[in-house]
Amino acid sequence: MASNQDTSRKRKNKGSVDNNSKRKKKHLDVKKLGQQLLSSRAHINNLPLLLNLLNPSSNSTPEFILESIISLQSFFTPLFPQLPPSSAKPTEDPESIYLTWVRSKFDEFVQFLIQLSVSPTLAEEDLREVVVDTLMECVKDGNSGKFHSSVYHKFIHTMVYSIEEADTLLNLLASKYFKYIDVCYFTYISLEKIIRTLDVNQGSAIPLPDVNLTTCLFKCSGEILIHNIYHVISKIPPFEQPGDTTEFEMWNASGVFTKDSxxxxxxxxxxxxxxxxxxxxxxxxxxxxxxxxxMKLKFSKAWMSFLILPLPIDVYKEVLVTLHQAVIPYLSNPILLCDFLTRSYDIGGVISVMSLSSLFILMTEHGLEYPNLYVKLYALLQPSIFIAKHRAKFFQLLDSCLKSPLLPAYLAASFAKKLSRLALTAPPSGGLVITALIHNLLRRHPSINCLVHQEEKDQTAKDDSGIKPGIDHFNNEETDLLKTNALRSSLWEIDTLRHHYCPPVSRFVLSLENDLTVRSKTTEVVVKDFSSGSYATIFRDEMRRRVKQVPLAFYKAIPSSLFSESDFVGWTFQSEEKKQ
Structure with missing residues (x-):
């Protein structure tokens, strides 16, 4: 029995040794094919053999693929200046026929590299990086020394339609090549072309002539395509504005921006x-x-084409969050975003909150007129705003929007009353930011100071609207700022915050009581200091606060009940034990 096991083990070891020896021999054969190809034209027939090893359907090992890439790149690179265009037809000259054939093999080489770059069977990331580097070298020099935009477009097209390897390729491009201004330039051009021909409803790829979509597994839904496009366009770093010492770094400086008039x-x-x-x-x-x-022109075309697409909700939110910093400063004409932003602002809820930053920039810096801004802004003041993810930026923008002294009194009063009414249901952090906002409103608009303490002229008679005295005239449900009756009300809600259960809120209200009477000695409250507050921040502040006086209670005798009999005259309290 033991001898049989030893025999089988020896056979397995012998088989593995034979396989390793065969693999090494084949590797030497591949290396020899490359050396012969580089040595003489007499071995030009080795070129198709090496190309076949790069075909994803050939299931070649990583060692064979790497050796083939090295040999083929060394063969094609010296011939780049001599190769005719892909569309050129050969003449009767034997040299022309030869170079045209070599050109066709170079196009095949590029096609295999593109397919390998997104192939899920290429497990080794180092080898994938070699494939991408080789492909980018072909882009750099494969067009008679000029940037090979058609090859690069096929590569970007393939990457966008890739299901599994898009993120890996994008990380490689972003880390090594997006620092070059011409690579970013042609990336924008490629993205615009892809978006223009994108069929997101059908969710399938529009194939390029030289790209085998079936081999590269490019059947993906429209939502995945939009995600991939957004990942590419958002990874491209913003280009610097031209200055006295600005020098753009280029991957290929020849013939990229030379088509200017x-x-x-x-x-x-x-x-x-x-x-x-x-x-x-x-x-x-x-x-x-x-x-x-x-660059601004191509950047603008790519982004405006992308924003027309039916964006998934997660992409939509990410775009709105970064639009004011990553897109607007680099657009050739930022006012082109007005339709996109106003539609987003009209949606309401968190989408409106997220679009407010960009819309505010268009209004204050680019002259956009949007009469419904304050109506929509007023509608956003709901209890849910105090738990929204982007509430800090919203409150800061709200304070900025209400900063102009030219705002009419009825509008400022409506916002003050709406905020004060929200203070009744807001968390303690909301009470702090509301107090800061109302304090700034009262300082900026003296015409609404009557809201601080407003009494009824006639305590017995009803007013013209039939409302009894002592009833708040403010209509919290009214959406028309002219009809809220805010100027006939008072900020009694803020007075209730003086007795708030959370000490920081009551202290903050009390500290601001004298500010309105001594305007010359006080300044506006910085809303940013309170806009991102929460229970955690309030707790941390209270823990760091030094308490000078601690309330204490002394009893001559240990109390036996929560309330004494003198507190409730005529009532007696007996414990369950006494009853028994």
């Missing part, structure tokens, strides 16, 4: 010569101003 180039260069800022370049690279203008 002569008049435009002459005009910008003339301005630079006037100020002595012209810098000559050996590669005839245009000035930073021209490059920046071109």
């Amino acid at each position: 002569k008049a435009e180039t002459k005009k910008i260069k003339g301005t630079e010569e006037k100020h002595g800022k012209v810098k000559k370049s050996s590669n005839d690279v245009p000035s930073s101003a021209i490059i920046s203008k071109k």
